[in-house]
Amino acid sequence: MSVEKVDTLVVGAGQAGVAMSEHLSNCGVPHLVLERSRIAERWRSARWDSLVANGPAWHDRFPGMEFPNCHPDSFPAKEAVADYFAAYAEMINAPIRCGVEVRKVSKRAGWIGFHVETSDGQIEAKNVVAATGPFQIPVIPPIIPADTNILQIHSSAYRNPGQLPDGAVLVVGAGSSGVQIADELSRAGKRVFLSVGPHDRPPRSYRGRDFCWWLGVLNKWDAETRGPGQEHVTIAVSGARGGETIDFRRLASQGLTLVGRTDRFENGKLFFALDLAENIARGDANFLSLLDEADLYVARYGLDLPEESEARSIEGSHACIDHPLEELDLSAAGVTAVIWATGFATDYSWLEVDVFDERGAPHHSRGVTAEPGIFFLGLPWQSRRGSSFIWGVWHDAKHLADRIATQRKYMEYHTAMQRAAADA
Structure with missing residues (x-):
């Protein structure tokens, strides 16, 4: 059986691979x-039908191409995002084999x-870049037994309301x-019942600028480490309906019943923290x-951005917040889906190299591992807060490519010296 030889093999053709x-x-x-x-398959088949990007088109893109037919401040639909990466790959003539x-x-x-080893034969590669990203295996906590007469699906399997049976729905997780x-x-x-855990809740926009812009000028995208207690905190932000601030x-007020973090299930009842x-x-x-x-930044640099005093007004509380449910009898509440x-x-079960810690997470520095030739790309906080975003992964890829190119030059020198010695 013939073996194909390549210098560098990139696994995955999502935003990281491109x-x-x-x-x-x-x-x-x-x-x-x-x-x-x-x-970019996950944008097409692992997202719900109405999903749009959570960042505006001017921000969540690669430097080499704007989103076609999109206003810079709009939020492209999921198919437009997938089409963008396919078009970008074609533009740069990327050697992608699907x-x-x-x-x-x-x-x-x-x-x-x-x-x-691949489904299409054998390959030998000097370098391998795992560009499969962090969203690989949907996690459903083992709280509600699988044999309970309730539909349980992960958000990646949700498509639209018509997919669900009649009855109430519990959504667990208050991220985007x-x-x-x-x-x-x-x-x-x-x-709808919504189980709300710890979260960050930025404004969609403030004083005429999207929160992505504010995080940029305030150097928050470039933060290199999470703050204390931030390891598992999610962010609640939305580009739906032209972009809006999430307000629980x-x-x-819209009719959702908010509950605390989902804790355990006993005798048909869910209990909440x-x-x-x-x-x-x-x-x-x-x-x-x-x-x-943001206000301090505007004052410091004398920016002509309109004040927005009403942004600080927070709506009054609600009964479900003041007196939260401690438990929910799913059958009595008519909940048919979670x-x-x-x-x-x-x-990374396919990657049989010693580069993982005791939890199975890649052990790396900015995507570079202790195993020469093994690299990771697209990980959250790979080098900064923005690493798992479209623009952030582009910059991390540049760092890895530079490292690979540098090592390649050293090996080219080594080969040249061996040839010179042989010819002497």
């Missing part, structure tokens, strides 16, 4: 990108590089996905602190 290909090409590094499905699954990567004993799905179901006439009190008011207060504090920093917006786990 960005990696661009920078490897710019550095003159021969490479191949393998994608088991289509370019429909090929990488099944195993192992170190070549006594040789530089790695042996790669959970809030937007709960809001959509409520607007469709469903009775508004959702309660009594942390709802605390979680909402924490989100409010995060919201107001960003407004404070949507778990509880995040994802990674799956």
Whole structure:
């Protein structure tokens, strides 16, 4: 059986893989990108129908191309985002091979590089970049038994309200996905319970500028480490309906019943932590602190941005917040479906190299591992807060491509010296 040889193999053709290909090409590094499905497939098939980008088109893109047919301040629909990456890959002539699954990567004993088993044959690569991102295995906490007569799906499997059976819905998770799905179901006439955990809640916009702009000028996107207690805090923001600030009190006024963090299930009942008011207060504090920093920035630099005093007004509380449910009898409440917006786990079972910590997470520095030739791209906080965003992954890819190109030059020198010695 013939074995294909490549210098650098990139696994995954989402935003990370496309960005990696661009920078490897710019550095003159021969490479191949393998994608088991289509370019940016998760944007097409692992998102709900009405999803739009959470960042505006001017911000959440690569530097080399704007979103076509989109106003800079609009929020592109999911298909437009997928089409953007496909068009970008075509523009840079990325060597992407779709429909090929990488099944195993192992170190070549006594040789530089790695042996790669794919669904389309064998490959030998000097470098392997795992660009599969952090959203690989949907996580559903083992709280409600699977044999309970209730539909349980992960947010990645949700498509639209018509997919669900008649009856009420519990949405677990108050990040961007959970809030937007709960809001959509409520607007469709469903009775919705929303389980709210710790979260950050930035303003969608303030004083005429999107929060993405504020995080940029305040250097928050470039923060290199999470603050204390921020390891598992999600962010609640939405580009739906032209972009809006997530306001849990508004959702309660709209008819949603807010509950605390989902804790346990016993005898047909779900029990919730009594942390709802605390979680909402924490989100409010995060919201107001960003407004404070923005106002100081405007004053310091004398920017001509209109004041927005009404932004600080917080709607009055609601009964479900003041007197939160401690338990919910799912049958009595008519709950027929639970949507778990509880995040994802990674799956690197195909990567058989010693680069993982005791939790199975990649051990790396800005995507560079202790195993020469193994790199990661697209991880949250890979180098900064913005690393898992479209523009952030582009910059991280440049760093990795530079590292690969530099090592390649050292090996080229080594080969040249060996040839010179042989000819002497």
